[in-house]
Amino acid sequence: LKSNPSNNEEKEAQTQLTKSDELQRLHSQALSAYQQEDYEATISLLDEILAVCVWDAELRELRAECYIKEGEPSKAISDLKAAAKLKNDNTEAFYKISRIYYQLGDHELSLSEVRECLKLDQDHKQCFSLYKQVKKLNKQIESAEEFIREGRYEDAINKYDSVMKTEPEVQIYATRAKERICHCLSKNQQATEAIKVCTEVLQLEPTNVNALKDRAEAYLLEDLYEE
Secondary structure: OOOOOOHHHHHHHHHHHHHHHHHHHHHHHHHHHHHHOOHHHHEEEEEEHHHHOOOOOOHHHHHHHHHOOOOOOHHHHHHHHHHHHHHHOOOOHHHHHHHHHHHHHOOOHHHHHHHHHHOOOOOHHHHHHHHHHHHHHHHHHHHHHHHHHHOOHHHHHHHHHHHHHHHOOOOOHHHHHHHHHHHHHHHOOOOOHHHHHHHHHHOOOOOHHHHHHHHHHHHHHOOOOOO
């Protein structure tokens, strides 16, 4: 403005200055709302700021935290992926993305993201600990699926039992393991056990198509045609 004080530049400069004051005000409100644990309001305020400050990695990370608190993990992943690109060596973002995928039951994507963290810092304690856990679980699931492809159903059942012991905290892995055990029992013509395990899965997920089909096969083996 000082170097070229024409009317156009002055008008533009004043507009930008007014906008920056407004954004600082919104930023203060967003931080205040976050401290008060009003995550919905924080997201709304951050939406306004990020519409202008598109490349602000820290604000994206803050909005991601709010999305996690509000139970919207896929939106959190989107912000964290942007933050990982915007800030150099952002191991924290990769760690959080990996954790979210893991909690959602997507062990393969979780493994991929935690490896990105370790590429940046191979001594990162949290990432290394998570990497060991996900790698072990991933290997067990891959091994179990290989047994199923080979028709080795007893071996697959034992391997999926190991999966449930490896990850007792995150419910989705136990549910998926039981779904596959239900499939193995049905294929192995162990009808009574299959019906029991399939029913356990369907109590958690009434519209699980795989469990419904496998239980139907088990009912056929028992001549329970109505069921």
